Amino acid sequence: MKRNKKNAQGAGTIRKRSDGRWEARFTIGFDPVNGKQKQKSIYGKTQKEVREKLAQVTVEIDEGTYIEPCQMTLEEWMTIWLAEYMGDKKWSTIKHYKAQVMPCGFLMMRGKKKKKPPPKPAEEFRFQQMSVP
Incomplete structure (x- = not known):
């Protein structure tokens, strides 16, 4: 029997990059101009570290307390x-x-x-x- 391995909507995805780091990608919303997803990435040395960071960010997004990092110097x-x-x-x-x-x-x-x-x-x-x- 085939098992469904798809994550829940909004849970993000985790993958191992070619440079050895782990990356988690998550959606923070949609661009009002073109309707495309706005995605951000989190990086870490281990899968566990990235999974914990992703869980924290998804809770912040769900609660509405997530603040996108500022690019201002x-x-x-x-x-x-x-x-x-x-x-x-x-x-x-x-x-x-x-x-x-x-x-x-x-x-x-x-x-x-x-x-x-x-x-x-x-x-x-x-x-x-x-x-x-």
Whole structure:
């Protein structure tokens, strides 16, 4: 009797790559423009490691808490942070922040990617708490 080996819908697939690593592919949704699946991959050294990561991601997708990794560099984020979050600060404070952040932080961290997009409401809340006398 033939056994059905197909995974449940949304469970993802796991395979061994030619370079020896294991890869799990999963669908995060559909592109609204062309209707095609948007797929992402997870890599690991062992099948067990990849299976655990895939299980974690599928639970996050099912619960609606999955956040796609951001492709923004730290330099890009700091530029946005200085432009958007420092609007209500004094000119001297902004000048001081730029002097502290720009030369050192960007030279050391140039090109490094952030893992997740920044949570804007939390940042606003933190700055509001800092500005309370």
